[in-house]
Amino acid sequence: MKVLGVIVEYNPFHNGHLYHLSLAKEIVEPEYTIAVMSGNFCQRGEPAVIDKFARTEIALRMGVDVVLELPTVFATQDAGGFAFGAVSLLDATGVVTDVVFGSESNDIDFLWQVAKILFEQPEEYRVSLHEELKKGHSFPNARKFALMKYFSFKGWNERNILRLEKSNDILGVEYLHSALRIGSPIRFHTIKRVGAEEKDVSFKGRFSSATAIRNLLREKRWNEARESLPEASYEVLMREFKEGRGPVFLEHIGDFMLAFFRLKDREYFEKIHGFSEGLEKRFQVCSRRTGSYRDFLECVKTKRFTFSRIRRLCLFSVLEMSKKFVEKSNVRGPQYLRVLGFTEKGREILAVMRKKAKLPIVTNMSLYRKILKRTELPVDKNLFIEQLQLDVKSTNFYSMFFPSKEQRCGERDFAIHPVFLRAET
């Protein structure tokens, strides 16, 4: 039996995602498709434009059979942490056989070559990386230069590494690297990414990037956004907006964050994951010096830190994600498989997962303590609770930024059942 796994944010689900999903199914010809999806906060430290339950509904309507939530602790990390969480989760299902991911280079051999260097960490590479970091480069850049040196040292074409500028390839390498780390038997395939790049914010018609689409939504240009969205996605988005559960944008949360930072001192930030090299001081000083979130980001920014990293740090700070907790998660991986939704067909593969999964499956959140108590799987129970409570906290926090106050009542993780999509008859 073949089961396809995909790793997604669907923020929001657009034509490019649909194309990717169809092509992946063509390549793998799976009986079932399982998606690992970010919850309410995404990898660039931004909130999702609509919440995870609505995005799950769209994914199911577009042909995914089961949607699992990537725990917040992974969904909000950089490429390395994100990939490790996602691949670990797919591996833990016990049923996923193939993963397909988008790639600019579409050269899986090259990506494996790089992943192996990251995994094996040969001496020459480690030394160069250290040197490049010392020069003050951001981690992604330092790594790129160190890899170039290593390629040149090996007599390989060092210019190849320049292809690693693209975000999907970078993520792809991390997926493969994670698979090596956990020794996963999953087969990986790439498909050429079509249409606009994620970074490309301009409107490109049928294949605009998620960023471009979010910009259109921000400006209420519904009809233009619609061109880039499958009908089901458009429908659900409009329904959510109408009911006051979106769109949620970073700028809505930005002022909260700045006020929050003003209540905290350097010692607070020091405990948070990702703070080092004087960032705690920059956060303290800049939060007092600036009056808007945008100015705050500009104030903190230096050559060494990307905006994405700073936005992630902001999120880590308000969610109080400690170094200890994140580091432990990055060693031990996710501790549960949280089912956000499934189709009638998906129910079948969930039944198989109940026998084969390496982690407990949480479908009904109100039973999570019982599930944890009864499981015979090797779970770190404290970490299970910490990770799950962070997901709950994220949801409660996120829903405070719904446009409608009536929709802001919290505990949606307990109030809302997994999305179930009946087969059309």
Place this chain on the structure above:
Amino acid sequence: MKVLGVIVEYNPFHNGHLYHLSLAKEIVEPEYTIAVMSGNFCQRGEPAVIDKFARTEIALRMGVDVVLELPTVFATQDAGGFAFGAVSLLDATGVVTDVVFGSESNDIDFLWQVAKILFEQPEEYRVSLHEELKKGHSFPNARKFALMKYFSFKGWNERNILRLEKSNDILGVEYLHSALRIGSPIRFHTIKRVGAEEKDVSFKGRFSSATAIRNLLREKRWNEARESLPEASYEVLMREFKEGRGPVFLEHIGDFMLAFFRLKDREYFEKIHGFSEGLEKRFQVCSRRTGSYRDFLECVKTKRFTFSRIRRLCLFSVLEMSKKFVEKSNVRGPQYLRVLGFTEKGREILAVMRKKAKLPIVTNMSLYRKILKRTELPVDKNLFIEQLQLDVKSTNFYSMFFPSKEQRCGERDFAIHPVFLRAET
């Protein structure tokens, strides 16, 4: 030499305050007048409508010579903590000889009688208080009933105690109680409060309450508000609003608070001053259950807890005022005299204070560590820093809620010099 002390919030300064100030001067005939004023947050857990520097300017223009800031840890507490901080501060000036406060009963002998019971805590009173609290009454009510019993036990007119329903009399008793506690030689006088009661929210023309005036300001009914305000007060208010530094109302901060609470668990609230009797659980549950600050307050409310108390607890929570810190402050009192502003005449009495004060005087905030290092006065240095940093934190937090983003730059405590009012020539 006679120096008058007054204890104020001036939120905002209105005709009733002016009347009080004039009458107090008539009674005492002081050479100088010193006001202890709340900073950016007031005793009912609400933000001041304009910030402390603007309110200081008004006070100086209206005839106060020196304005001292009541440290946040006292300004935001209930009547007991507020009064203890304020009277301790006036006593610590070393120069204040007389304090005049507004009183509904205007019966200083009666207020002293009650204050002595609170101070001496006779057995009979203590037992009744305990019983009344056990019945589930709020503390103010329990105390009222216990005092009634004690009066009746003594053969005094127990109905007198019913007069203690009024907020100024309650505060007055606490002033006298605090004076007994610290053995202050200050003389106390009352004056009959005129015009509307603070609780009276309806517009009463020349003598509306501060609450009624804030309501008018909320609705932008400037001309009606103007009727109740001295010209200088109106002028400064309008200037501040025009520049985007107000008005600040609790509802602007309410959503922040609710989102903040959702990020915290019961253990967080347990450490905060004032949380007991299951309030930490109520805060946790209600912050998840409700979608607006107003609904949150209603959800937490029970017979036992007044709205004022709940609002104060909200503020304690976001400012992270721990039990340990507040309790220590309530034993040791304020640790500095922070000068918010002074007139040319006020400079003379400040010069005397520099010799007579029992606490270090902080005029230039950027020198506070030097001042602390050099002082020979018996100061708890850790507490000094903790109290002052809370004031700074409150200001930084408060300014995030200015209507204009340009005005939100923080560290106003360091950026703004004490207000200095030159004598008119």
